[in-house]
Amino acid sequence: MTRYNIWFFISFLIAGIVALPIITVFFSFFSETSNYFTLLKNTFLFDYINNSLIILVSVLVITFFIGVTSAYFVSFYDFPLSNFFSWSLILAFAIPGYIFGFSIIAFFENYGTAYTILTNLFGEHNYNPLIPKFDSLLGSIIAISFSLFPYVFVLTRSSFLFQSNNYIEVGQNLGLTEKETFFKIILPSARPAIIAGLALVSMECLSDFGTVSFFSVNTLTTGIYNSWLSYDDLNTANQISFILLIFILLLFSLELYSRREAKYHQPSRGFKPINKIRLTGKKSIIPFSFCLTIFFISFVFPVSQMIFWTVKFPKYFQDIDILKINLNTLYLVGLASIFLVFISLIINFGSRISKSKILNYLTNFSISGYAIPGVILAVAFITFFSNLSDLITNNFNVGSTKNLFIGSISGLILAYFVRFFSLSFNGIKSSYEKINNSIDESAYLLGYSKVKTFSKIHIPYLKNNIILIVVLISLEVIKELPITMILRPFNFETFATQAFVYASQDLLEAAALPSLFLIGWSTILILFSSKYILSPKN
Amino acid sequence: MIIVLKITKGGKMSKVTKIVSVALVGLFTTLIFVNSVFANEVNIFSARHYDSDVQLYEKFTEKNGIKVNVVSGKSGALEKRIIAEGGTADLYITADAGRLGAFQANLQGGLTSSAIKSAVPSNFRTSKWVGIAKRARIVYFAPSRVTGAELAGLTYESLADPKWQGRLVIRASNNIYNQSLVASLIKNNGKGKVAEWSKGMVKNMARAPKGNDRAQILAVAAGEADIAVANTYYLALMLSGKKGAEQQAAAKKVKPFFPNQDGRGTHMNISGAGLVKGAPNKANAIKLVEFLLSEEAQNHIVNNTFEYPMIAGVSPHPLVVNMGLDFKQDLKTKVVNYGKRQADALEVMTAAGWK
Numbered sequence: 029m030t031r032y033n034i035w036f037f038i039s040f041l042i043a044g045i046v047a048l049p050i051i052t053v054f055f056s057f058f059s060e061t062s063n064y065f066t067l068l069k070n071t072f073l074f075d076y077i078n079n080s081l082i083i084l085v086s087v088l089v090i091t092f093f094i095g096v097t098s099a100y101f102v103s104f105y106d107f108p109l110s111n112f113f114s115w116s117l118i119l120a121f122a123i124p125g126y127i128f129g130f131s132i133i134a135f136f137e138n139y140g141t142a143y144t145i146l147t148n149l150f151g152e153h154n155y156n157p158l159i160p161k162f163d164s165l166l167g168s169i170i171a172i173s174f175s176l177f178p179y180v181f182v183l184t185r186s187s188f189l190f191q192s193n194n195y196i197e198v199g200q201n202l203g204l205t206e207k208e209t210f211f212k213i214i215l216p217s218a219r220p221a222i223i224a225g226l227a228l229v230s231m232e233c234l235s236d237f238g239t240v241s242f243f244s245v246n247t248l249t250t251g252i253y254n255s256w257l258s259y260d261d262l263n264t265a266n267q268i269s270f271i272l273l274i275f276i277l278l279l280f281s282l283e284l285y286s287r288r289e290a291k292y293h294q295p296s297r298g299f300k301p302i303n304k305i306r307l308t309g310k311k312s313i314i315p316f317s318f319c320l321t322i323f324f325i326s327f328v329f330p331v332s333q334m335i336f337w338t339v340k341f342p343k344y345f346q347d348i349d350i351l352k353i354n355l356n357t358l359y360l361v362g363l364a365s366i367f368l369v370f371i372s373l374i375i376n377f378g379s380r381i382s383k384s385k386i387l388n389y390l391t392n393f394s395i396s397g398y399a400i401p402g403v404i405l406a407v408a409f410i411t412f413f414s415n416l417s418d419l420i421t422n423n424f425n426v427g428s429t430k431n432l433f434i435g436s437i438s439g440l441i442l443a444y445f446v447r448f449f450s451l452s453f454n455g456i457k458s459s460y461e462k463i464n465n466s467i468d469e470s471a472y473l474l475g476y477s478k479v480k481t482f483s484k485i486h487i488p489y490l491k492n493n494i495i496l497i498v499v500l501i502s503l504e505v506i507k508e509l510p511i512t513m514i515l516r517p518f519n520f521e522t523f524a525t526q527a528f529v530y531a532s533q534d535l536l537e538a539a540a541l542p543s544l545f546l547i548g549w550s551t552i553l554i555l556f557s558s559k560y561i562l563s564p565k566n
Numbered sequence: 567m568i569i570v571l572k573i574t575k576g577g578k579m580s581k582v583t584k585i586v587s588v589a590l591v592g593l594f595t596t597l598i599f600v601n602s603v604f605a606n607e608v609n610i611f612s613a614r615h616y617d618s619d620v621q622l623y624e625k626f627t628e629k630n631g632i633k634v635n636v637v638s639g640k641s642g643a644l645e646k647r648i649i650a651e652g653g654t655a656d657l658y659i660t661a662d663a664g665r666l667g668a669f670q671a672n673l674q675g676g677l678t679s680s681a682i683k684s685a686v687p688s689n690f691r692t693s694k695w696v697g698i699a700k701r702a703r704i705v706y707f708a709p710s711r712v713t714g715a716e717l718a719g720l721t722y723e724s725l726a727d728p729k730w731q732g733r734l735v736i737r738a739s740n741n742i743y744n745q746s747l748v749a750s751l752i753k754n755n756g757k758g759k760v761a762e763w764s765k766g767m768v769k770n771m772a773r774a775p776k777g778n779d780r781a782q783i784l785a786v787a788a789g790e791a792d793i794a795v796a797n798t799y800y801l802a803l804m805l806s807g808k809k810g811a812e813q814q815a816a817a818k819k820v821k822p823f824f825p826n827q828d829g830r831g832t833h834m835n836i837s838g839a840g841l842v843k844g845a846p847n848k849a850n851a852i853k854l855v856e857f858l859l860s861e862e863a864q865n866h867i868v869n870n871t872f873e874y875p876m877i878a879g880v881s882p883h884p885l886v887v888n889m890g891l892d893f894k895q896d897l898k899t900k901v902v903n904y905g906k907r908q909a910d911a912l913e914v915m916t917a918a919g920w921k
Contacts, residue, residue, distance in 0.1 A: 254642070341810075
């Protein structure tokens with residue numbers, strides 16, 4: 029086969045599409061600019077960087093502490109409900125940071141839910157000064173931390189499960205206490221997994237838009253948004269984007285590197301599963317109450333707040349067209365999954381049969397869609413297609429093609445594609461690589477064509493993996509906010525956009541119902557995929 | 567995808583290639599097919615998205631048979647999309663004159679029918695955009711901690727007076743309502759004076775700015791501050807009980823005060839609609855604006871959003887009437903200035919350290 033066959037062109041095209049936002053952002057560098065940057069530089073740029081760093085560092089510290097501690101408890105000890113906690117703690121993935129934010133404000137604000145509870149318990153009094161206020165920076169940090177800590181929990185737990193009991197026995201033979209074993213043996217050997225988890229947390233944290241914009245905290249991401257959109261200052265947007273992208277790409281390399289490291293740490297021979305230490309009575313209090321508290325804050329608290337509101341303000345049951353939003357969500361989830369999985373399968377298959385290294389390099393571009401914050405991606409997307417359409421209209425005798433990709437379902441799906449291609453492609457790749465090449469060769473010997481090998485051998489083998497990828501894509505699409513918000517067609521809402529639109533109109537109580545549906549669907553998907561997510565293989 | 571097909575057309579197509587191509591074409595056709603188009607319609611980009619607005623659009627469709635398409639969002643992203651999409655948007659609706667003013671270059675003239683001109687006072691419209699409803703940005707105070715003597719003759723300008731030190735709450739400088747208020751102060755007092763005023767305001771704040779307008783009013787009710795600056799409809803909304811019994815009770819603990827009564831009057835702002843350049847359904851858009859200014863629509867708006875009506879002859883919601891209607895509105899400062907002075911307003915606030 030030649031080097032430049034159809035697979036090369038398809039991969040090239042896909043890599044090009046996925047890299048569009050980054051290319052657009054950097055090409056906009058030469059556009060006109062206003063004097064906003066001077067103003068920003070003299071006053072608030074430092075604040076933006078400062079806020080981003082404060083949020084990032086605090087979120088890392090909190091997610092590290094919560095994630096590693098809870099993973100340690102459920103992996104090494106047997107205490108009441110420890111099996112329940114080992115999967116229920118990942119339910120926090122079902123609550124996006126912005127919805128956690130709605131709950132915090134609703135509960136702690138003046139005359140909020142906490143006030144109502146206190147009034148009902150102890151009678152009328154001005155309790156407001158007694159209720160702690162978690163808003164602005166503090167609110168953002170808490171909301172983001174509790175929605176992201178499962179990354180650390182899941183990866184650390186998988187790594188703990190792989191730790192052979194031999195290590196622990198060595199520790200015991202050396203006369204180490206439990207505490208010393210943890211700090212000298214268990215923690216260091218899980219380091220690559222922890223770093224990988226923290227790198228994912230950092231990336232999500234830096235690109236967060238929904239939470240910080242709800243709390244009106246200015247960060248690098250909202251800075252880009254404001255300078256680009258409100259002040260039409262592309263130059264500033266680019267300069268801030270540049271700082272942010274460097275941050276994110278560094279983290280991404282760190283994550284990739286740590287994952288590779290993590291593989292070397294997987295023992296093969298002489299592996300003994302961990303003997304969980306049984307804790308009863310007083311000794312079980314600390315791990316039990318720790319895990320219970322985390323589960324309560326991360327999941328029970330926001331869900332209860334949303335239920336409380338939905339019950340207290342039932343009027344929104346009539347006002348919100350829940351059936352339509354369910355159908356919209358299903359529609360997006362279906363199209364996005366089919367599209368992403370289909371293309372990922374083809375590219376993986378192509379790179380397998382053509383054995384081209386170039387394909388591998390090209391598909392590495394797929395990370396860029398994930399690295400760039402969704403809100404920037406969406407704006408870059410409309411800018412690109414607007415310019416492209418103008419170019420086509422000016423050079424060829426055709427009408428505007430803008431509506432094909434701006435404000436249309438096709439545009440939305442394409443943007444999701446850019447955003448989640450990395451998830452889908454790499455997810456399928458990891459499983460595809462496990463099919464030995466000799467299986468293909470045996471199939472050819474039996475007279476199977478390439479297509480037949482693909483459909484009769486590869487697909488059945490990949491089935492479970494494909495289901496998992498579809499579930500993960502669905503989860504991301506349901507929770508996705510900025511891209512959907514900016515690119516959606518007329519009269520089209522998802523749970524995320526409906527909730528956010530209400531929240532930004534100061535109608536948090538109306539945001540409760542769509543939020544609850546969003547959480548419900550996400551929870552079902554997480555439960556469905558939990559056995560894959562929690563298996564040590566992933 | 568079209569490129570892929572072209573490349574493969576020349577050479578021999580393998581079976582795989584054929585299947586791949588057919589499937590891709592199929593996928594894209596489905597995607598494109600989904601974007602169906604209606605003939606008699608009007609497309610609204612709205613940064614103001616109340617459920618009551620949607621009901622209003624439904625009424626319009628019933629009456630005129632014109633389908634109303636809405637996409638809502640944050641003003642910045644909406645504006646970017648209106649420009650990028652070019653030739654799709656008919657009307658841009660916001661809850662602030664400042665945004666419409668700043669977007670002027672992408673709007674076109676045409677809102678000049680006699681129905682519009684006779685309904686809307688001239689300071690609340692241009693040929694490109696018109697006000698649909700009015701709101702005032704006023705002061706709220708706790709009667710138990712603020713005396714009538716302290717309030718006498720209060721102006722926006724005198725909020726920077728040291729006597730309010732540590733007693734005032736107002737939201738952040740990135741809020742458009744504040745930007746419009748400060749823009750109107752710059753128009754009336756000059757940038758230099760307002761820069762000094764901003765510094766005084768920052769000194770007087772009881773806490774770093776946070777939360778929305780309603781949170782400012784609640785802070786006064788809860789005793790965190792003595793006075794707050796917020797729009798008029800928020801108090802009525804809480805008093806209506808729509809926000810629950812606790813907030814209804816809290817709202818009764820604060821009283822409204824209309825500033826600048828001895829001078830130009832209280833700062834007024836609008837919810838408004840702008841006619842977008844290249845609007846594909848211009849005639850329908852104008853029809854919709856005229857409908858929004860009809861007595862029926864105005865009654866619907868004031869009773870749901872607690873704003874002031876734009877046209878004469880319609881009474882605001884009783885709770886808004888209770889706040890007082892006999893105050894002097896600032897009809898001298900044209901709202902078009904809010905957009906013109908927006909950048910200056912942001913600059914003086916940020917320079918003063920107004921978060």
